[in-house]
Amino acid sequence: xxxxYYPVVRVVFMERRTVMRISLRRFAERDLPxxxxxxxxxxxxxxxxxxxxxxxxxxxxxGWGLDYVWYAIEVxxxxxxxxxxxxxxxxxxxxxxxxxIGRTDSLGRGIGRRAIARAIPAARRVLGFDTVRLHVRRTxxxxxxxYLGCGFVVTGEGSKxxxxxxxxxxxxxxxxxxxGVPVMPxxxxxxxxxxxxxxxxxxxxxxxxxxxx
Numbered sequence: 001x002x003x004x005y006y007p008v009v010r011v012v013f014m015e016r017r018t019v020m021r022i023s024l025r026r027f028a029e030r031d032l033p034x035x036x037x038x039x040x041x042x043x044x045x046x047x048x049x050x051x052x053x054x055x056x057x058x059x060x061x062x063g064w065g066l067d068y069v070w071y072a073i074e075v076x077x078x079x080x081x082x083x084x085x086x087x088x089x090x091x092x093x094x095x096x097x098x099x100x101i102g103r104t105d106s107l108g109r110g111i112g113r114r115a116i117a118r119a120i121p122a123a124r125r126v127l128g129f130d131t132v133r134l135h136v137r138r139t140x141x142x143x144x145x146x147y148l149g150c151g152f153v154v155t156g157e158g159s160k161x162x163x164x165x166x167x168x169x170x171x172x173x174x175x176x177x178x179x180g181v182p183v184m185p186x187x188x189x190x191x192x193x194x195x196x197x198x199x200x201x202x203x204x205x206x207x208x209x210x211x212x213x
Contacts, residue, residue, distance in 0.1 A: 020075050022114050024122065027070040027082055029061070034079060038102025047140065051100050053084040069123045073101070073115045080106040083115050085123040085132070095129035116150050124177065132175040137168060144171065151175050 035051045038044065044051060052058075055067040064070065070084040080103045085095040097120075101112050120132055134152065136143050144154075156172035 020109065020111070021077070022111060022118075023074045024071040024083070024115065024118055025074060026064070027061075027072045027084070031072050031079060031082070034102065035082075038081065038100060041104055042100075042102055042107075044100065044102070047137070048098075048100065050098065051082065051102075053098065054086045054096070056084075065126050069126050071115075071119055071122070073099075073111065075106060075111060080111065081115070083119045085119070085127060085129070087127055087129065088133070092128075093130045095123060095127055095132050097132050097134045112146060113150055120175070120177070130177055132177065134173050135170045136173060137170050139169070144173075147173050 039051060053068040053070050055063050056070065057063070061070075068084060068086045070082060072079045073081040073083060081099065081101040083097070083099040085097050088094040088096055097116075099112060099116065101107055123129075132152070134147065136147060138144075138157070152173040152175045154171050155174045157170065158172070159167045159169045
């Protein structure tokens with residue numbers, strides 16, 4: 001009897017990862033109906049006050065490139081959110097940022113971080129600001145962690161009285177730019193007191209339930 005030995009062949013099935021194509025384009029009139037859909041889908045009123053630039057009056061885009069810029073965030077050609085920058089009226093060296101990821105299936109995928117990284121230099125070329133500022137609710141540690149990961153630091157804190165929610169505490173966060181890249185301030189930011197901000201995952205999103213105020 002002849003014993004034959006056969007080599008063991010292991011077959012490994014590699015899972016193909018989906019590559020997202022994330023791009024920005026100018027927010028247009030055709031995108032305006034999406035705002036209400038996004039508001040309802042992520043229940044944005046619980047986490048943020050607005051889904052559009054402060055300097056956008058709702059009647060047209062004449063102020064685009066003068067007082068604000070506003071981009072639609074697209075994933076594989078489909079708009080999933082928006083990001084905007086308002087020039088601060090009493091200090092035009094500051095661009096005040098807002099961002100929303102308005103579809104639940106787009107949360108937690110790193111879309112917000114990548115959109116921020118692309119939008120800041122694009123908006124700066126148009127508006128010429130040197131500092132990016134945002135406000136985030138102190139009860140939103142995941143959004144805080146996301147912004148810290150993008151290069152923002154906490155530079156102030158306060159509260160705002162909202163009709164339907166009473167007094168809402170928030171952090172002011174800023175990114176200082178030099179040649180279009182973040183620069184950490186020599187004095188450092190304020191110590192965070194938001195519970196769990198330091199423990200949030202690296203891929204936290206600033207949209208949906210992780211929103212700014």
